[in-house]
Amino acid sequence: MGKIHDKINDRLREFIEAQPVYFVATAPEQGGHVNVSPKGYPDTFAVLDDTTVAYLDLDGSGVETISHVRQNGRITIMFCAFSGPPNILRLYGTGRVLVPESPGFTELIKRFGPHPGVRSIIVVDCDRISDSCGFSVPFMSFDRDRPLLDEWAERKDVQQRRAYRAKNNRESVDGVPGLLPEETDPVTQRS
Structure with a gap:
């Protein structure tokens, strides 16, 4: 099974x-809350090489992934087949956060589709790549991506997004540091 x-071979x-959604899981070093975040927009995920992946981290209601990855690096990404043959794929690894000022950010952002509200890119060096049956995952049909996150980011000017990030993205729900004060300025370039 x-x-x-x-x-990550050609089949994987x-x-x-082919998956329209994936899930990202992280946890703080000790205690605290485990976080699992669904991610849409398939053009926000890229396989960089046989053991390295990355995804575009867009503005959101919290900053759990950035906080946890910066604290301990542990991250798991999961894909589920909701159509076609059953399958669950998990990519376990060590993540790192690239903010716009990070070396390599400008080149890497070109790998993703156009989205406003870019906070960072999460890069994961996979140390375990495993799939399993997914026999109990239900069939679900994909209609379309929800444009709401991109639309929300488009409606905010730079000052509004800066204020939002300062209020909501400086630390995790458990108080683990997230974005630094100088990292709350929105990216002026789109992905």
Whole structure:
């Protein structure tokens, strides 16, 4: 049923590219709340090489992933087949946060579709790549992406997004530091 892979092969890459949603899980070093975030917009995820992936981190209501990854690096990304053959793919690894000032950010952002509200890019070096049956995952049909997050970001000017990030993205729900004060300025470039 389950299988561990030494790399993201062509079959797994095709599976990843076909999924309209993925889930990101992180946790603080000790105690605290485990966070699982659904991510849409398939053009926000990229397989960089056989063991490295990245996703575009857009404005959101919290900053759990950034906080946890900066604290301990632990991250798991999960894809589920809601159509076609059953499958669950988990990418376990060590993440790092690239903000606009980080080396490599400007080049890496070109790998993603156009979205406003870019906070960072999360890069994951996978140390375990495994899939399993997914026999109990229901069939669900995909209608379309919700444009609401992009629309929300488009309605905010730079000052409004800066204020939002300062209020909501400086620390996790458990008080783990998230965005630094100098990192709350919205990216002036779109992805």
